[in-house]
Every structure is written in structure tokens, then in C-alpha cells.
Amino acid sequence: MPELSEKAPAGAPLTVKDLNTENPRWCVGCGDFGVLMGFKRFLVDEQILPHQTVNVSGIGCSGRVPFYVNTYGVHAIHGRPITIALGVALARPDLKLFIHAGDGDALSIGGNHLIHGIHKNFNCVFILYDNQLYALTKSQSSPTTRKGHPTNTQPKGTALDPISPIRFALGMGASFVASTADWLPDHMGSTLRAAYAHKGFSFVHVLQRCPHFDPDNFDNKTSAWFSFLTHEKGVAPDKRLADKTEVIQHDPSNHEEAFAFANKDRVYFGLFYRNPDKICYDELLRNRIIDAKPLSRSGILDSYKI
Ligand SMILES: Cc1ncc(C[n+]2csc(CCOP(=O)(O)OP(=O)(O)O)c2C)c(N)n1
Ligand code: SF4
Numbered sequence: 001m002p003e004l005s006e007k008a009p010a011g012a013p014l015t016v017k018d019l020n021t022e023n024p025r026w027c028v029g030c031g032d033f034g035v036l037m038g039f040k041r042f043l044v045d046e047q048i049l050p051h052q053t054v055n056v057s058g059i060g061c062s063g064r065v066p067f068y069v070n071t072y073g074v075h076a077i078h079g080r081p082i083t084i085a086l087g088v089a090l091a092r093p094d095l096k097l098f099i100h101a102g103d104g105d106a107l108s109i110g111g112n113h114l115i116h117g118i119h120k121n122f123n124c125v126f127i128l129y130d131n132q133l134y135a136l137t138k139s140q141s142s143p144t145t146r147k148g149h150p151t152n153t154q155p156k157g158t159a160l161d162p163i164s165p166i167r168f169a170l171g172m173g174a175s176f177v178a179s180t181a182d183w184l185p186d187h188m189g190s191t192l193r194a195a196y197a198h199k200g201f202s203f204v205h206v207l208q209r210c211p212h213f214d215p216d217n218f219d220n221k222t223s224a225w226f227s228f229l230t231h232e233k234g235v236a237p238d239k240r241l242a243d244k245t246e247v248i249q250h251d252p253s254n255h256e257e258a259f260a261f262a263n264k265d266r267v268y269f270g271l272f273y274r275n276p277d278k279i280c281y282d283e284l285l286r287n288r289i290i291d292a293k294p295l296s297r298s299g300i301l302d303s304y305k306i
């Protein structure tokens with residue numbers, strides 16, 4: 001991969017244009033466009049420079065994101081972005097690390113890895129693009145597909161109730177759990193900034209429209225079906241919708257209350273939970289390596305003597 005310049009042209013601040021690559025190959029109206037733009041604006045707001053940034057994805061429509069942001073990146077294999085990202089986190093803690101995964105990638109084939117990513121709490125922002133189906137492979141049911149929704153694998157309607165990514169992340173003890181949507185640019189920006197400011201595995205759930213395979217999901221024209229959770233230590237409601245949408249105060253240090261919201265049969269956007277004190281495995285491991293006394297080859301073999 002060619003070296004990425006340290007700064008945008010002649011020391012000028014980074015702009016969205018500097019981050020553009022080719023035109024994305026997504027369907028017209030795909031929510032991935034909104035997430036991509038929200039992500040680029042966030043990088044610009046924070047002036048996170050391309051040569052400092054690594055985007056790792058799995059496979060899916062959403063998996064193409066690393067191609068469309070002019071930073072370092074890895075389009076990994078299906079369900080495995082977390083393994084690669086953990087390697088980056090261990091070897092290069094100086095880099096800013098973002099993982100992009102679809103609901104199938106993160107919760108089906110990659111579900112086991114997500115458990116350990118959350119458990120290890122290594123420093124990254126994990127973005128879950130939840131369009132509630134496998135889109136790239138042309139509409140199969142995923143763990144988040146709503147019950148009754150017909151797909152190619154379950155044409156008579158998806159049989160099971162969906163997994164709630166928020167409940168899953170909270171139940172796994174994630175140190176940062178937030179939710180936003182592809183059509184809420186202001187809220188997405190605030191959410192990504194809060195996630196980036198957090199040290200540890202920041203789990204960001206994004207409702208993402210797939211107009212090609214599920215045009216009726218997620219009505220982005222109205223807001224009666226969702227509420228914003230907010231707090232002085234949380235994420236502000238989307239500016240455009242704040243006065244038209246229910247806004248609820250929720251202290252993100254309150255795990256029990258976060259769970260209570262996640263258990264309700266309603267959509268909430270905002271910061272559910274943050275625990276800044278959870279141990280980060282990558283930091284722990286790096287410190288142990290630094291502290292470890294070097295051993296000779298026979299010393300290493302002797303350490304296994306019974
Ligand atoms: C090991 C492996 N199994 C299956 C596939 C086929 N496959 C590619 S993408 C995908 C699902 C994508 O769904 P999701 O992660 O939700 O992403 P989306 O396309 O919806 O953004 C599957 C099953 C694959 N590429 N590799
Ligand atoms: S199939 Fe769905 S998720 Fe994939 S590009 Fe088209 S609209 Fe987007």
C-alpha cells in the first residue's frame with residue numbers, strides 16, 4: 001500500500017474530499033452512504049489523519065467501507081475483522097482503529113469473536129451496520145431479522161424473534177454501548193465522537209436501511225417510533241429532531257437502567273452504557289510484554305520442565 005501523506009495538501013486541515021476514494025457500489029438510497037459520510041465527517045471533525053487510521057471490515061455490503069475511506073484498511077474475511085483488529089491494537093496502539101461489520105458478520109459467523117472482542121475490551125470503535133439481513137448475498141435471514149419478515153432462506157417469514165445487539169453487548173459486559181441510525185447525521189457524529197473518546201471496545205450499533213431488500217424497514221420520515229436517551233455525560237439528541245421526538249434522561253453509568261431500556265419493545269438511540277474503568281486486555285498484555293524478563297532459549301525450555 002502506498003504511504004499516506006501525514007497531512008492533507010500542504011499542511012491544510014483534513015477535509016472530506018481528502019478521504020474520498022472511488023464512488024461506492026451501493027444501491028441508490030442505501031443507508032451505508034449515510035454511515036460512510038457520517039464516519040468521514042467525524043474523522044474530519046476530530047482531524048484524525050489518514051496515516052494514523054486503520055479501518056478493518058468483514059464481508060458484506062457494509063464490508064466495503066475500508067475501500068471508500070482513504071486511510072489504511074483491511075477488508076478481512078467474513079466474521080473475522082475482530083481478530084485482525086486485535087492484532088493491530090496489540091502491535092500499533094498509536095493507530096486509531098475502527099471495525100466495520102454487518103449484522104450477519106458480527107452476530108452470525110463472527111458472533112464468537114464479538115464475545116471475545118467485547119470481553120477483551122481492546123481499544124477500538126466497533127460499528128455494527130444493522131440492516132437486519134444478509135444483503136450482499138441477496139437477502140437471507142440474519143440474527144437480527146424481525147420475526148415474520150420473509151427472506152430467501154425463510155420465504156414464509158423469519159421464524160425466530162431477533163437477537164437484540166444492545167442486550168447482547170450489555171449482557172457481555174461491554175464497556176461502551178451506544179445506538180444511532182444512518183439517517184441521523186448529527187446524532188451519528190456525536191455518537192462516534194463519544195465512542196472514540198472512550199478507552200476500550202466501543203460498541204456502536206447503527207440501524208442501517210437496505211431499500212433494495214427491505215424498503216419498508218425503518219421509517220426515516222417519522223420519529224414517533226423511537227426515543228433519544230440523553231444525559232450531560234451521554235450523547236445529545238439529534239439537533240434536527242430534538243423538538244419533535246421523545247427525549248429521555250438516562251445516566252450512562254447506570255447499567256441496570258440501560259438494560260431496562262434495552263428490554264423494552266421500543267427503539268432508543270443514544271448512549272446506553274459507559275464504564276471507563278474496565279481493564280483493557282491489549283494494554284495489559286503490552287505492559288506484561290514490556291515487563292517480561294528476556295529468557296535464553298534453554299531458559300524458555302527449562303520453564304516447561306516438570
Ligand atoms: C466464510 C464465508 N461464509 C459465507 C460467506 C458469504 N457471505 C458474504 S457476505 C455474507 C453476509 C453479509 O451480511 P451482513 O454481515 O449482515 O452484511 P450486509 O451485506 O448486510 O452489509 C455472507 C453469508 C463468505 N463470504 N464467507
Ligand atoms: S443490497 Fe441493501 S445493503 Fe446492499 S448496497 Fe443495496 S441497499 Fe445497501
Ligand SMILES: [Mg+2]
Nearest residue numbers: 102103131133
Ligand atoms: Mg446485514
